Amino acid sequence: DAKTTQPTSMDCAEGRAANLPCNHSTISGNEYVYWYRQIHSQGPQYIIHGLKNNETNEMASLIITEDRKSSTLILPHATLRDTAVYYCIVRAGGTSYGKLTFGQGTILTVHP
Amino acid sequence: GAVVSQHPSWVICKSGTSVKIECRSLDFQATTMFWYRQFPKQSLMLMATSNEGSKATYEQGVEKDKFLINHASLTLSTLTVTSAHPEDSSFYICSAGGGLTNTGELFFGEGSRLTVL
Numbered sequence: 001d002a003k004t005t006q007p008t009s010m011d012c013a014e015g016r017a018a019n020l021p022c023n024h025s026t027i028s029g030n031e032y033v034y035w036y037r038q039i040h041s042q043g044p045q046y047i048i049h050g051l052k053n054n055e056t057n058e059m060a061s062l063i064i065t066e067d068r069k070s071s072t073l074i075l076p077h078a079t080l081r082d083t084a085v086y087y088c089i090v091r092a093g094g095t096s097y098g099k100l101t102f103g104q105g106t107i108l109t110v111h112p
Numbered sequence: 113g114a115v116v117s118q119h120p121s122w123v124i125c126k127s128g129t130s131v132k133i134e135c136r137s138l139d140f141q142a143t144t145m146f147w148y149r150q151f152p153k154q155s156l157m158l159m160a161t162s163n164e165g166s167k168a169t170y171e172q173g174v175e176k177d178k179f180l181i182n183h184a185s186l187t188l189s190t191l192t193v194t195s196a197h198p199e200d201s202s203f204y205i206c207s208a209g210g211g212l213t214n215t216g217e218l219f220f221g222e223g224s225r226l227t228v229l
Contacts, residue, residue, distance in 0.1 A: 041203070
């Protein structure tokens with residue numbers, strides 16, 4: 001699976017949009033971009049995933065560049081409960097159950 | 113999303129004893145389950161992949177005789193830490209695939225914190 005690069009940490013004011021970038025320049029054609037987050041001492045929580053089109057759900061939006069070498073996770077109105085480590089992961093196949101390989105992620109701190 | 117449950121949430125044991133952690137998919141059948149370990153302030157590290165009815169596949173450096181994995185049904189996988197030692201103290205997390213939408217996302221349990229005295 002392709003490796004991803006994320007900033008170590010980011011801050012965001014409560015109520016503002018949080019934009020978390022991820023570089024995956026070696027992504028291959030059959031690899032999807034997945035985003036998970038982990039709140040302290042809990043298991044990771046699935047957020048969103050996509051192949052090449054932008055995606056939106058009740059939690060977030062995922063913007064994938066046309067060349068698919070990078071993406072941005074957008075939390076439109078961050079709250080204090082969104083403080084967590086956010087992991088960007090690329091993995092082959094949208095319907096396969098291949099393993100997820102976690103990097104170091106981005107520590108997002110939402111402050112009042 | 114689909115629900116994956118782990119039990120126990122935390123366990124304390126004496127050095128040399130064995131500990132079993134259960135991972136259940138509550139509302140879907142999981143053909144594949146994964147076991148991760150996470151040390152403080154570190155990321156999740158994949159230990160093994162568990163497929164229902166077959167032997168688990170272990171990642172390099174993970175001792176298969178120490179971390180026994182059984183995936184006897186489509187809703188249950190167990191991880192047994194045998195002869196546990198203090199260095200095995202960690203946060204163990206399972207994940208399962210095969211959720212309701214069948215679009216490849218994996219769902220994670222709440223994690224089990226093991227402390228070996």
